[in-house]
Amino acid sequence: MSFAPRPSVQPWARVNKSRKSQIFLASVLPLTLSALIVFFTGLDQNLALVGVFLPLQLVAASLVGFLAFGRRGVGDSFLIVLVVFLSTFVLVLLVSVVASLVSQGAKAFSWTFLSQNNIYVSNTTSLDFGGVGHAVIGTLMIVGLTTIVTVPLGLAMAVYLTQSQSKTKGLVRTLTQAISGLPSVVAGLFIMSLALTLGWERSGLLGSMALLPLMLPTVARVAEEALRLVPVDLRYAALALGAPNYRAFFQVILPAAKSGLVTAILLGVARIIGETAPLLLTVPINNGTSWNIFSGNMMTLPAYIYGYLASVFEPSQNRAWGAALVLMILVALLFGATRLLSRSKSLKSKPTKQKASK
Amino acid sequence: MNSLTKASTLSSENISVWFGQRQVLSDVNLVFPANKVTALIGPSGCGKSTFIRTLNRMHELIPGAGLAGSVYLDGEDIYGEEFDAVSVRIKIGMVFQKPNPFPTMTIRDNILSGLRLSGRKIESADEVVETSLRRASIWNEVKDRLNDQAISLSGGQQQRLCIARSLAMNPQVLLMDEPCSALDPGSTRRIEETIKELSSSMTIVIVTHNMQQAQRVSDQTAFFLADDNTPGGVVEFGATEQIFNGPIDQRTNDYVNGHFG
Numbered sequence: 001m002s003f004a005p006r007p008s009v010q011p012w013a014r015v016n017k018s019r020k021s022q023i024f025l026a027s028v029l030p031l032t033l034s035a036l037i038v039f040f041t042g043l044d045q046n047l048a049l050v051g052v053f054l055p056l057q058l059v060a061a062s063l064v065g066f067l068a069f070g071r072r073g074v075g076d077s078f079l080i081v082l083v084v085f086l087s088t089f090v091l092v093l094l095v096s097v098v099a100s101l102v103s104q105g106a107k108a109f110s111w112t113f114l115s116q117n118n119i120y121v122s123n124t125t126s127l128d129f130g131g132v133g134h135a136v137i138g139t140l141m142i143v144g145l146t147t148i149v150t151v152p153l154g155l156a157m158a159v160y161l162t163q164s165q166s167k168t169k170g171l172v173r174t175l176t177q178a179i180s181g182l183p184s185v186v187a188g189l190f191i192m193s194l195a196l197t198l199g200w201e202r203s204g205l206l207g208s209m210a211l212l213p214l215m216l217p218t219v220a221r222v223a224e225e226a227l228r229l230v231p232v233d234l235r236y237a238a239l240a241l242g243a244p245n246y247r248a249f250f251q252v253i254l255p256a257a258k259s260g261l262v263t264a265i266l267l268g269v270a271r272i273i274g275e276t277a278p279l280l281l282t283v284p285i286n287n288g289t290s291w292n293i294f295s296g297n298m299m300t301l302p303a304y305i306y307g308y309l310a311s312v313f314e315p316s317q318n319r320a321w322g323a324a325l326v327l328m329i330l331v332a333l334l335f336g337a338t339r340l341l342s343r344s345k346s347l348k349s350k351p352t353k354q355k356a357s358k
Numbered sequence: 359m360n361s362l363t364k365a366s367t368l369s370s371e372n373i374s375v376w377f378g379q380r381q382v383l384s385d386v387n388l389v390f391p392a393n394k395v396t397a398l399i400g401p402s403g404c405g406k407s408t409f410i411r412t413l414n415r416m417h418e419l420i421p422g423a424g425l426a427g428s429v430y431l432d433g434e435d436i437y438g439e440e441f442d443a444v445s446v447r448i449k450i451g452m453v454f455q456k457p458n459p460f461p462t463m464t465i466r467d468n469i470l471s472g473l474r475l476s477g478r479k480i481e482s483a484d485e486v487v488e489t490s491l492r493r494a495s496i497w498n499e500v501k502d503r504l505n506d507q508a509i510s511l512s513g514g515q516q517q518r519l520c521i522a523r524s525l526a527m528n529p530q531v532l533l534m535d536e537p538c539s540a541l542d543p544g545s546t547r548r549i550e551e552t553i554k555e556l557s558s559s560m561t562i563v564i565v566t567h568n569m570q571q572a573q574r575v576s577d578q579t580a581f582f583l584a585d586d587n588t589p590g591g592v593v594e595f596g597a598t599e600q601i602f603n604g605p606i607d608q609r610t611n612d613y614v615n616g617h618f619g
Contacts, residue, residue, distance in 0.1 A: 165421055231458070233454065233456060233458040234458060234460060234461075236416065236419065236454065236458070237454065237458040237459075237460070237520070238460075238471075238475055239416065239419065239443075239447065240414065240416055240447055240451070240452040240454075240524075241447065241448075241451070241471065241472035241475050241476060241523070241524070241527060242444050242445070242447040242448030242472065242475065242476035242527065243444070243475035243476060244444055244477075247474075247475045247476075247477065248475065251471070251474060251475055252460055252462075252471075252475070255462035255463075256460075256461060256462050258462075
């Protein structure tokens, strides 16, 4: 038995030859032209990219679009070129940030750097000694305490904003938005002046307090959106079964919004984990390891980076880069772990026989 | 099925409903006798769904809702002081227009969700699950996949699951708000058969846009109508046979014979 050759699986993707060559020309010509112009006139490369290449590319693409589809083709090609150009631009930005962080931070990065504290380390001490262990501990403790306090508060606010019919909702939402625009240094100053007025000693606890108003609006707003996405049908279904409001919320609405709420917490943590100014104002820095958040000095990664970055000595600068790399890895680990945790639970209860669901 | 509570008589007295300043229902007086199926028919926007939601106090969840009149469950006013909304809804179950199984739960957990949500103890969970699914005639289709997610079921199965979920609570009255409007003829037929079987153990009120369905499943029918810019109300109420074959009111006659609506 012989089979007829399988037809193209995506017939809509077929492009004829002359169009192919047009597209090829439109992609190569602008680049070549811009390169020649830069070569002969000595124009600044970055300027040429935006001032020469982009307009040329837009014109070329619009021309091909016009030849292919007439006027509507022009708009499509124009948009495609802009989107590709701008997203490439953003991608290059992001990758270069990460790449420079990794390449510079790698010089300092080692197990010693991760585990040791900075006692007996001076500006010129070699990278074989000392590290950010104490700062990692401090950051985790301060951010952890803020998270423990903020998450219930933020979720409670989100519940209030979505589930209640109270008249003060609008006011609360506006205030939350206003706080989310609060400069972090002001939050730090506020807590610092509060501490000075009341005669409290500066400590990690004050740092946590300064971070709280920064994290709260993020958690509340994102959690509110997550809860709002749960169809009202589900709430009605639960209530129609004779559920009191709190059970309907905990057993039906909360599980349905789980992944959105996890995102809210993550975004909140991401918002504060790199905050520098409030911590510089409220937490006295330290070179030794401290496990006591309630009193005494404590080091944090942002403060560590801030302290060493301005140094003129190379080992110190490397330490700052290394600490920045550690901070980034820490955030990545936190995000990865939380995502994994929130996904594995729903995987377990996934249907064994999957059917097309609506 | 020996532990089932017996059906109850439900009746509404002078029910009027407002949304904000706008009155949408006026003076609805209906009696739903025990073990009877009552169909509520009428064109869109005449207040049928609004009315059925007053019968188990789901109406009051809508912001700006207002109500006058009484609803009696075996002679007791469900809006009276002795009752609260939660205990009313435990006795009077509801199936919605759109299937709404809980997406985070398995089929089995969906069935047990009513008992859990209302804080009741679950004795012999397996038995409750099987009985409820059997009564909603979906047991044979799902008995091997009770631990699958509820949303993996088809639309018709989801709706029967929702019926089973209500039945697990052993309600005395079951309210159904256009339960078949999103379903294919096959699923619709099975749900209609289910309704007939259920009427031996409970009182059923069903809103439907489907005349044939009303004739097939119901013992008595109420025809709702809202004239332009006036609140809706009941035009005619009587035995289904009479409403469809010898209506007294001309408007009922026009509607059931498809002249408008």
